[in-house]
Amino acid sequence: MKRLWQWPIDPLARTVRLMLGEKRCSAELILALPWAQPEVLADMAPGARAPVLIDTEAEEKVTAIGTHAICEYLETAHPTPRLLPFVANERAEARRLWRWSEDSFAEVNALLLTERVNQWVRRVRQPDSEALRKGVHALKSKMTFLNGLAEMRPYMAGRSLTLADLSVAAHLSACDYFGDVPWDLTPDLKDWYARIKSRPSFRPLLADKVEGTRPARHYADLDF
Amino acid sequence: MKRLWQWPIDPLARTVRLMLGEKRCSAELILALPWAQPEVLADMAPGARAPVLIDTEAEEKVTAIGTHAICEYLETAHPTPRLLPFVANERAEARRLWRWSEDSFAEVNALLLTERVNQWVRRVRQPDSEALRKGVHALKSKMTFLNGLAEMRPYMAGRSLTLADLSVAAHLSACDYFGDVPWDLTPDLKDWYARIKSRPSFRPLLADKVEGTRPARHYADLDF
Numbered sequence: 001m002k003r004l005w006q007w008p009i010d011p012l013a014r015t016v017r018l019m020l021g022e023k024r025c026s027a028e029l030i031l032a033l034p035w036a037q038p039e040v041l042a043d044m045a046p047g048a049r050a051p052v053l054i055d056t057e058a059e060e061k062v063t064a065i066g067t068h069a070i071c072e073y074l075e076t077a078h079p080t081p082r083l084l085p086f087v088a089n090e091r092a093e094a095r096r097l098w099r100w101s102e103d104s105f106a107e108v109n110a111l112l113l114t115e116r117v118n119q120w121v122r123r124v125r126q127p128d129s130e131a132l133r134k135g136v137h138a139l140k141s142k143m144t145f146l147n148g149l150a151e152m153r154p155y156m157a158g159r160s161l162t163l164a165d166l167s168v169a170a171h172l173s174a175c176d177y178f179g180d181v182p183w184d185l186t187p188d189l190k191d192w193y194a195r196i197k198s199r200p201s202f203r204p205l206l207a208d209k210v211e212g213t214r215p216a217r218h219y220a221d222l223d224f
Numbered sequence: 225m226k227r228l229w230q231w232p233i234d235p236l237a238r239t240v241r242l243m244l245g246e247k248r249c250s251a252e253l254i255l256a257l258p259w260a261q262p263e264v265l266a267d268m269a270p271g272a273r274a275p276v277l278i279d280t281e282a283e284e285k286v287t288a289i290g291t292h293a294i295c296e297y298l299e300t301a302h303p304t305p306r307l308l309p310f311v312a313n314e315r316a317e318a319r320r321l322w323r324w325s326e327d328s329f330a331e332v333n334a335l336l337l338t339e340r341v342n343q344w345v346r347r348v349r350q351p352d353s354e355a356l357r358k359g360v361h362a363l364k365s366k367m368t369f370l371n372g373l374a375e376m377r378p379y380m381a382g383r384s385l386t387l388a389d390l391s392v393a394a395h396l397s398a399c400d401y402f403g404d405v406p407w408d409l410t411p412d413l414k415d416w417y418a419r420i421k422s423r424p425s426f427r428p429l430l431a432d433k434v435e436g437t438r439p440a441r442h443y444a445d446l447d448f
Binding site for chain 2: 046047058062064065068069070073076077088092093096098148149152
């Protein structure tokens, strides 16, 4: 059995859920609020934070913490369909852009996404307009880069769907839940996202609803 | 032939150099200043930044960009000695802490290391004392966490040397070059570092000298 400690809107947890969906693996989802991590995680390993995957189907029990450990583990344990290409050079490009996505969106998450979560989910305060402004600016700059890739290639890292696509889509989808993605500025990226969004692995994410919030009107619309 | 675009003090480039040393792979080192990335990198892939490894020994030419893509590639291409354990659970823990190290030290690098580079290498300005203070505070908090691991385990992720050790050592060594590591606060971490520092793979790093700077007096001292 697989169990995933996660919070639905967290882009890193979303990356893992998309990967599980693509691999047709089921997992029990256990809620782990980012601002109140369950104590059980700290008992698993020093400093552990969600997402955490525990797999007891494997020969030995595996505890994988963080997207790097979880996704590399899943790719080896469930090689079909491949989400890291077989050819070493293409594999390196997929890993580069997967990592680029996590590193680059960290800035967007720290500003835009955190403000929205504080505003709409935790309802702790009105958003800091300066943080929102900087967050939107950072998001636009990442989207411009990604639009260039989408213009050049069918998928982010090349010819096939990889973890780079899942990671980028997961990050954009979290901002899209709150209606913060200026899709019209980046038409090629929008086309790419529409393709990813219509994959069966994406359906559970489009059905996500976080208590007290309503997703943006177009959030679950495949023809947005 | 392997070629690595790198800057000697960059902790990410140091991680790759340590890994190459442990695997007994030689590579031609090509200077890539972080504040003036060579144009050739942008031609390799959109948004490429050092460290970049190009391997023409492989069956097909491989371009790997960033530590995640480079180190996972090297681990597969040169499996001996292992730097990610064979057992899936231990492998996941090594990847978690390798990634923890890169993510956590990003804060230290953005404050402390960047100020030192601006002060001593680029000589563009006097350091911002507030950034230095925050950087040292961040460094101490990472060191406290790592000291706890060093107290519990012979190596960061468990029983054997892994990429987690190389990454943590690479990051600490960059701060240590400028004499900024308060070793006396974390005796177990200091013992662990003394062991890593005396490995043959570390020698080239201890011989590094960046133009215009002199490393801290104890920097290359194995009995510091």
